[in-house]
Amino acid sequence: MPTAPRSPAPARLTVLSGPSGVGKGTVVAEVRRRYPEVWVSVSVTTRRARAGEVDGVHYHFVDDAEFDRLVAEDGLLEWAEYAGNRYGTPAAPVRERLATGAPALLEIELQGARQVRARDAGAQLVFLAPPSWAELKSRLAGRGSEPPAVQERRLAIAQAELDAAGEFDVVVVNDDVARAADELVSLLAAPSSETTGASE
Numbered sequence: 001m002p003t004a005p006r007s008p009a010p011a012r013l014t015v016l017s018g019p020s021g022v023g024k025g026t027v028v029a030e031v032r033r034r035y036p037e038v039w040v041s042v043s044v045t046t047r048r049a050r051a052g053e054v055d056g057v058h059y060h061f062v063d064d065a066e067f068d069r070l071v072a073e074d075g076l077l078e079w080a081e082y083a084g085n086r087y088g089t090p091a092a093p094v095r096e097r098l099a100t101g102a103p104a105l106l107e108i109e110l111q112g113a114r115q116v117r118a119r120d121a122g123a124q125l126v127f128l129a130p131p132s133w134a135e136l137k138s139r140l141a142g143r144g145s146e147p148p149a150v151q152e153r154r155l156a157i158a159q160a161e162l163d164a165a166g167e168f169d170v171v172v173v174n175d176d177v178a179r180a181a182d183e184l185v186s187l188l189a190a191p192s193s194e195t196t197g198a199s200e
């Protein structure tokens, strides 16, 4: 008797987190430049777009009412308030992507990473760390996208985020963009310990 075609096993969700200015966006852009097939979730945010940011590409820029609506209808996989703005991951595109058996990548902050872990024990949490505190400060200042007071606010949050690095499955040091991108690509491709049966 012919068997019905089977759906592929859902793939693993990978989360990239780390303090503001460490280079998450830069490393993800390098991964996508080399591997355009890597799928990265586009978050919603109430923050205003920076110069050069494109709605629907870098973020879906929404107002507070729209964000409230998404939360109320359980449309977000996770969400958090960060430095005075809200950010969240639209749930449906991530679920659809994983259901095809292909991996998905989220670039989100610490509170969101913790929510993903609580919902999905098989998710892989990757922490991107700076080579030093001085280098982190210099990168954030050098980017020039926030005034000094906002940089200070982000650096205060960064202290707590660095203290939480031990909660992550893997720490990748971003001392070199190409090398960090290589490490992230190999982590995305690595099979989940749940599917290999390896112990945690």
Ligand SMILES: Nc1ncnc2c1ncn2[C@@H]1O[C@H](COP(=O)(O)OP(=O)(O)OP(=O)(O)O)[C@@H](O)[C@H]1O
Pocket: 018, 019, 020, 021, 022, 023, 024, 025, 026, 027, 139, 140, 142, 143, 174, 175, 176, 177
């Ligand atoms: N390995 C690196 N060496 C030197 N500079 C880097 C490196 N990686 C990123 N940068 C620079 O650091 C700055 C911050 O990078 P990026 O915007 O990617 O950080 P981020 O972690 O995504 O920040 P945020 O969380 O605030 O969005 C940018 O100016 C970027 O060019």
Ligand SMILES: Nc1nc2c(ncn2[C@@H]2O[C@H](COP(=O)(O)O)[C@@H](O)[C@H]2O)c(=O)[nH]1
Pocket: 018, 019, 020, 024, 043, 044, 047, 078, 079, 080, 082, 087, 088, 089, 107, 108, 109, 110, 111, 112, 113
């Ligand atoms: N919890 C979530 N955090 C997110 C999401 N999208 C982005 N982020 C993180 O927010 C901070 C600030 O981002 P910025 O673009 O204003 O510099 C940074 O750590 C991002 O990774 C999300 O959907 N959920």
